[in-house]
Amino acid sequence: MPSVEQYLKPEVINQIKRLDLRAKFVVKSFLQGLHASPFHGFSVEFSEHRRYAHGDDPAHIDWLVYAKTDKYYIKKFEAETNITGYLAMDLSKSMAYTYRQQLSKFDYSICLAAALCYLMVHQQDPVGLITFDDKVRQNLRPSARRTQIANILAHLSKLQPTGQTDLAYSLTQIGALLSHRTLVMVFSDCLGNIENTIKSLGRLRHAGHDVILFHVLDEAEVSFPFHGVVELEDPESSQILQVDADEFREEYLREVTEFRDDLRRESTQLGVDYVALDTSMQFDRALMEYLLSRRSRF
């Protein structure tokens, strides 16, 4: 009998065509694995207080806790024990790419987003959906109701990655849309100007939002598996470049690594959780990253 953990593998989950089932399988497999792991008991325990943040009403400060800890803590409210999350999905054409994996970057991101949606709703966390390419295209407001899962999954299953990318601008737009402190989970390949992307992420952080950047690349974009002289065509710009892949691989990998390292370094400095993924990786890493991020907030 196959282990449930196999559903964390993209190639296995690809066998399941319904997105809701995919999400359910992924989350259940993840949680089952989690119970058997050293992280047991971690995911479901929430704090009674949270640290005071700028904008909170000082009237809600728990002075007893302050007397004990000399730190400001806000009293626990039912609504505030849950985190509002937004799934920000990149619809650019480049996300539709895969070279030899079962799932494209977009499919991988959808699957991951669905799983996160499922997980959040089950924890009574409101979750919403924003799609963007060169600008924000759709915005499904967050809700913690169970029907939200169906709504989001229905939206996700209809998405098609066809547009041009402007991640920086889209992130800026997302920041403008959000009025409360929100966990923004960005699914993108981040291809484009890294400086602008960093600036936009910085704005989101300055607005008090938490950001998890799921940087999804195709396995081929990470390993450059080509041989001989090849022509490479950019699906967005249709630009074609000719290279000797064997000669060029080393330099390419160096470039990719530098790019991801830069992104990670800058994200870390901004307090953005950076999760480098490629389409050959299991989903649990992304889910774990979410839970770690959630815990750090309370």
Next chain:
Amino acid sequence: MAIVHLSLLAGVLLIGIPIAVHLAMRPQPVRHLFPALQFVRERQQTSQRRLQLKRFLLLLLRCLAIVVAAIALARPAVTQQQWSVWGAIGAAGLLAAISALAAATAFIQGRGGGIRWSLTGIAGILLALTMSLFTLAMRGETPTLLGDQEAPVSAILLIDTAPRMDYQFRNRSRLEDVQKIASHLIEQFPKGSEVAVLDTEGSEGVFTPDRSSADTILQKLTVSGGSRPLFEQLNHAVKLTAAAKHPRRELYVFTDMTAAAWNGNRENAWNAGSIDRLRKSLNDSELVLYVIDVGALSPQNVGLALPRLEQDSVVRGGEILLDVPVHAVGNGVTRTVEFWMEPAGDAVPQMEDGHLAVSSMIKRGSVSVSPTPESGGIARFVIGGLDEGIYHGEVRLLGNDSLEHDNVRFLTIHVREAWPILVVAPNNVSPTFVAQSLSPSVLQDEGGLRFDCTLIGSRDLANQQLADYAAICLLDPTPFPEQQWEQLRDYVENGGGLAVMLGHNAHPPRAFRTPLVSELLGGTLARQWRNTDRSLFLTPHDFNHPVMLPFRDIRTSTPWDRFPVFRHWSFDPLADMAEVLIRFGNGKEAVVENKLAAGRVVTVTTPLSDSARPIGRNPWNEFTFGEDGWPQFILINEIVHYLVSTTNQTLNVPTGPPATLHDDRGIGADRYQLFPPGQTPYQLIVQDNQVTVRDTRHAGNYRLRGRRGVDVIRGISANYELYQTELTRWDVKKLTEIFGEGRYELLRETQDIERAQGHNRVGREFYPILMIMLAVIVGLEQLLANRFYTSRSAKE
């Protein structure tokens, strides 16, 4: 360099195909969608340049493969001698190609500028070196016909026919081995070839297209005493190539590789000049030289060298010393040497039943000799007690060895009467010193004196039959009538010897300054030189003249200074023909030799007859009364002996050159029957008072029988010269010094000769090396092409 299939070189033009394919049908690379192009874009330009360089390299490899294949199929070849040169060119070219490849790789891989340009520089230097070597090789290349093994040749077979070649090894003589090998060579020469067979006897040799006749000449070759060293015959063989009609010319020198074969008896046979001349003529004649060594590598032999007689004639009753050197090659052993001689002189030769009938020789002595290869040995015999006549003898080395020709040596001795010497002295001159020096009275009873002196006064000279004397001594002569001088001149011109010892009687001097006397003496009498103290004496410097030879070994101990000279005559001018044998301390001539036709005149400018206290004058010197006057004794004897030597015959000659017997006094026969050793007798005619034996190729006793009322018997002996029987091997490195590195092939076996012929006719081909290069190039091309154009299916 030669190309066997020149037309196939046109295949080089096929490089147009890969170029066309490269330009027109370049395979399209596989196209992939790839969103992360931004990581490619920045370095793509550099990659594109490298890609173009790779494509160029690929094209270059493909073109190179076609070029190498075309060249390989055309089968280029070079001579064995040029192989190393072309090998160097190939090595330099390969290194240049490798350097160029490395430089291209450095460019492709984007290495540092230092490495790239260093490699490019090295490749450039190596390429320049390759081109320079190529140019030099093409300039220095002699046009040699290569490639066609079956092209006809003009072949010269130069065969050493010295008696050494009869050395037996493996039951065959060296000459038989030569005949076997050479016969095989003649048989396998390509159709249409011409062959010339030369021996070392001096045969002219002509090219003949008829190989059977060439083989016949070859099989008729025998060893000959007239054989000359190879260094003489090589030049003749090279000159023969002028008559060759085929461009491919081959010279085969068959030799036993003995030092004597190449040098003869000359230590400096191969000097820089002769080597240069031979090399030049070899190069000019375009000959391919094969030296075929048929000699035994470790010869074993003991033999006799040429007999050394003090002189070929001896006075009746006298003794003569015979030394026969014995030499050994290999292991020296003790051998017995015997001397045999005819019992009586003037044995009359005659033929009986086709054979020469003479009295048998009797053994006159026997010695044991233990020669060593380093020092050899000597067999010494004393010959004496013989009556007048011609005696033939043999020196025999007992026992057998592999070379018989040097086991017997021949000699001829003429036992004669003492030489008649006419001593002419004026009344006021004493002939005693001279007469006693030439013919000491105390020895006259014992016999064996070389000279028989007749003493007369000056006035009696006109009454003498001068031709009866072997030499005439004029002691302190007074002026003679012109007629008398003419008689003396005629006597000298007919081979007589005249000694003139001038003194105070040469007065008036003008009587000795006439053209006739000046012609006779070899100079015009000038003046008397006087020296009052005892500081002037004979100071000889040159001891090579026969007169001075006895003094050569005692030059430092001869007491010339004990015999002062107070007066002497001088000549001014001295005739060009005249030679000063001894000078005084003042540089003036003391003894002068003048050659006049067949005779000689020796003039002493101070008398050898002055007494200690001449009446009415001072003595001219103290030659005759000083203490221990042996130098003058020897000097007088040697002067007179030198003068009579004109009538002295050389009876023991080397084989080969013609030998001449003189009859200056006209007392012999006008024709002779010659009995050469082992040959049929034949007639010889006397011409100009001499008879010449032209064919002396065979060692042995040559007997001549003539008639002048009674039988006139004469004879000579001919012996092989040492170089014709000496078996010491030569250092083969000397051949390289003579011919140059790679300019000849030294071979021993038939199959080696055929292999060398193949190399030199076809040349050494580059085909195998080119095919290896082709394989490497194709491999590289495949490797590079695989990296460029990986198939889509394989990757997907």
